[in-house]
Amino acid sequence: MSAAFxxxxxxxxxxxxxxxxxxxxxxxxxxxxxxxxxxxxxxxxGLAVIFGVTVALVVGSNxxxxxxxxxxxxxxxxxxxxxxxxxxxxMLGAMLGALLVWVHYYPHWERTDDPAGKRACFCTSxxxxxxxxxxxxxxxxxxxxxxxxxxxxxxxxxxGGPPPGVGPFLVGLLVWCIGLGIGGTTGYAINPARDLGPRxxxxxxxxxxxxxxxxxxAAIPVAxxxxxxxxxxxxxxxxxx
Numbered sequence: 001m002s003a004a005f006x007x008x009x010x011x012x013x014x015x016x017x018x019x020x021x022x023x024x025x026x027x028x029x030x031x032x033x034x035x036x037x038x039x040x041x042x043x044x045x046g047l048a049v050i051f052g053v054t055v056a057l058v059v060g061s062n063x064x065x066x067x068x069x070x071x072x073x074x075x076x077x078x079x080x081x082x083x084x085x086x087x088x089x090x091m092l093g094a095m096l097g098a099l100l101v102w103v104h105y106y107p108h109w110e111r112t113d114d115p116a117g118k119r120a121c122f123c124t125s126x127x128x129x130x131x132x133x134x135x136x137x138x139x140x141x142x143x144x145x146x147x148x149x150x151x152x153x154x155x156x157x158x159x160g161g162p163p164p165g166v167g168p169f170l171v172g173l174l175v176w177c178i179g180l181g182i183g184g185t186t187g188y189a190i191n192p193a194r195d196l197g198p199r200x201x202x203x204x205x206x207x208x209x210x211x212x213x214x215x216x217x218a219a220i221p222v223a224x225x226x227x228x229x230x231x232x233x234x235x236x237x238x239x240x241x
Contacts (some may be wrong), residue, residue, distance in 0.1 A: 020098060024121040068142050125214055137223075
């Protein structure tokens with residue numbers, strides 16, 4: 001297996017395990033974190049991004065840990081050769097991370113009688129179901145993720161890019177900010193693997209009283225991020241960021 005594949009797999013696994021564990025801790029009954037709220041969730045996801053990116057970089061990928069970012073980077077650079085490898089690693093890593101969340105919180109699933117809450121420990125759903133508005137939210141959120149991340153790593157900001165460790169930290173802050181400001185409408189998937197991989201795992205696992213997996217919404221957190229990242233990639237290319 002290539003270093004790029006393993007980096008994306010382990011980095012995305014880290015992202016999903018740490019991120020969705022925060023959701024589970026807040027939502028599932030009889031955890032010490034139960035009911036601690038949106039600030040905890042957005043903070044946890046921002047930190048999860050820092051550590052997921054760090055793991056992916058150390059193992060040997062460019063640390064996209066997000067198919068939309070991979071597509072956005074390819075759109076900006078014209079380099080598509082590694083896209084399939086990256087997305088395969090991201091999807092498998094996301095599914096593995098979701099499986100580990102289920103294992104970690106195993107006693108708490110049957111104590112929780114909220115099917116939608118259980119699903120939220122795996123994937124996203126909108127606060128208000130409105131397909132055009134939900135799609136626009138995911139497009140805007142992912143556009144900002146891709147645009148600002150490109151600026152963080154741009155030679156225009158710092159020749160050679162930011163010092164080691166600084167880039168992942170700033171991207172984590174960016175995701176935290178997106179969650180606080182943009183994420184309240186759809187749960188800010190902004191990452192097709194982050195949503196689709198765990199949604200598949202939710203559908204497959206024998207979770208007590210889990211309800212449906214929300215497939216009527218599943219296309220939006222895939223298509224919206226891809227569109228947003230591709231548009232940002234075009235902007236990055238045009239602006240030479």
